[in-house]
Amino acid sequence: MTSETPESFATELRCIDCGMAAPLGYRLQCSFCGGLLELAYDETALARRGPGVLAGTGLWRYAPVLPIADPAHRVTLGEGRTPLLECPALARHLGVRRLRVKFEGPNPTGTVKDRSSTTAVAAALQFGFTATSVVSSGNAGSSIAAYSARAGLRSLIFAYEKASAPKLLHMAATATDLVIYQGVYDDLITLWDRLVEDRLFFDCGASRNAYKHEGKKTIAYEIAEQMGWRVPDVVVAPVAVGETFIAAHRGFSEMERLGWIARRPLMVAAQATRANAVASAWRENRPLQPLRIGYTVAEGLAAGNPGRKGEWVLRILRETSGVAGDAEDEEILRAQALLARAEGIWAGPTGVAALAVLQRLLAEKAVDPDASICVIVSETGLKTEAPPPSRQGIAFDEESLRRLVRERLGIGG
Ligand SMILES: [Zn+2]
CATH class of the missing domain: 3.40.50.1100 (Rossmann fold)
Structure with missing residues (x-):
């Protein structure tokens, strides 16, 4: 392994409620108490190595503290390293x-969603899934769709009917399947979460998946x-x-x-x-x-x-x-x-x-x-929909242009 592809130090999953450990695998909750799971790492080794264990640029620079073992699964669009x-x-x-x-x-x-989409889609590859899905108000949907496309996976995106036009355009362009849902996120997420159990797709939702969350x-x-x-x-x-x-x-x-x-x-x-x-x-x-x-x-x-x-x-x-x-x-x-x-x-x-x-x-x-x-x-303003300022244009000749520039910049004479 080269210094550009640092290894993952993930060791197991651990329940946040009862502390029960489980092997690294596609598990969404504790089999003992039903609690949420979080990832655990070889902290002794990470403490000994210090930040020097990090290598490369962007989000995957932090691969030692992420749960994706095979560098081939570390899908990227250049996320992270934000200012x-x-x-x-x-x-x-x-x-x-x-x-x-x-x-x-x-x-x-x-959006910040790209940090979790990259580890979610990487985990979908790691666990052999061919499709992803998410219920979204817009940002998660476009992010999961983009990363799934990058990884060669199908994406089934459920988008909020009131999502902004730029977000819908983005999802329509990148998703394999885009479905608009009525109501708000809460209306669909409970139903969708039950389908996750059928393993028809990899869970890219925000409620349980520790691998997604981790990014x-x-x-x-x-x-x-x-x-x-x-x-x-x-x-x-x-x-x-x-x-x-x-x-x-x-x-x-x-x-x-x-x-x-x-x-x-x-x-x-x-x-x-x-x-x-x-x-x-x-x-x-x-x-x-x-x-x-x-x-x-x-x-x-x-x-x-x-x-x-x-x-x-x-x-x-x-x-x-x-x-x-x-x-x-x-x-x-x-x-x-x-x-x-x-x-x-x-x-x-x-x-x-x-x-x-x-x-x-x-x-x-x-x-x-x-x-x-x-x-x-957490997000750019460039995907927001809002009424634009007036589009009333002005016709200029040189003199009227000069006058306007002097006026606007407060230059007398
Ligand atoms: Zn538990």
């Missing part, structure tokens, strides 16, 4: 000491590596079902145990107010209760029933003194405009929800403005 942007103007605007944005828009399909852990590794194996004091992550939040926390905790970083950051869970099952349960200190939700501009956060992953997010928040919050659609759209104008970062509403929630938590004094803060902005 960690210092945002001084935005920090001044929010009144915080130091703010960074981990911007996931530059991923191949424009998103690389966002934590990348943030730490980009900061020279240090971490911010606070990381704000969006929560729909909880995959990005849980995986980021997993990554930071793992690095802390391995001694690669000194301590993990405080995690903040960010939701849209119109789909705030986790944030409201956290605030009211009660168990998770599914919500019946309507439309939110943060389409990717439109899940009212995060299920067991939602409970996992709550467990992390309670065990680590984390914080949860939510933001109204209007606040999310204002945060989108602010991020674009203040820092030139154009993100979709799903992507900036975490920033909107941070603003609210700062106003409520629930987050320390003297902390160094990193906000995960």
